[in-house]
Amino acid sequence: MAVDMQMTAVGLGVFFLLKRTKARLAAIVLSVAAGVATPAMATYYNNVHPIMVLSPEATVNWFVHDPTFNYLYKRGHTNLIGYALGWALGYVVFNLRNSDVGAKKYKKYGVLVWLILPSVLAINTIGAVFYDHTVTVPLYACAIYAGLTKLITGLLFSLALFLTIVKANKLRTKLYCWQGWTPLARLSFCLYMVQMTVLRYRSASTHTMYHKSEFKIFQNFLETTFVSCLISVLLFLTVEAPFARLTRLGLAPAQKKHAD
Known part of the structure; x- marks a missing residue:
């Protein structure tokens, strides 16, 4: 909740205090870069896992003693990338408000929707190596994974939302807009x-x-x-x-x- 509040305030600052389009775009780009760098640096300098390594014992003490949770998951700057990509997506969608959403030019990208879930599962599967105590992953590799995994996952989900908004895939759009989700x-x-x-x-x-x-x-x-x-x-x-x-x-x- 604290992270959500902090990032909401930062987002409001970006779009209300910065009036020029170039300034807003520069702020979003810098936020994305910082969102990639901060979890990587936190992982490297604090020598922690790039993901939460779950276990019954760790679950009880997540909010107190788990270093990965404390350094990577509950701080605002290490969660910046998801919010920055959300700002970028919102800015793109806002600029499309007067365009022909659902036009044929977006239909050719509809197949990408079906590749998003397998891609996310593939990223999570790669992270399974951190559960193998017989494998020693170099610290620099942990830092790279921590920085890139949030970026790639955020880009994939942003792409899924964008393709749904522009109605690139009718079947997926109907599925996401189904009233049963209400x-x-x-x-x-x-x-x-x-x-x-x-x-x-x-x-x-x-x-x-x-x-x-x-x-x-x-x-x-x-x-x-x-x-x-x-x-x-x-x-x-x-x-x-x-x-x-x-x-x-x-x-x-x-x-x-x-x-x-």
């Missing part, structure tokens, strides 16, 4: 808030040893997702929705007055 979309903020707590609680409350397998991992994933959704529904109905309604009611008189 309930989950309404729960997304509450899920974001509670899922890590549920995961940590489940890990900390396990007092017996069990065999770790792909089936067990998938079972834990489904159970954690189900419990997180139940809690999120309660939070949405009792906290988020009522406060959102109160906010709209509070702004309604001002909006009505402005309309008059």
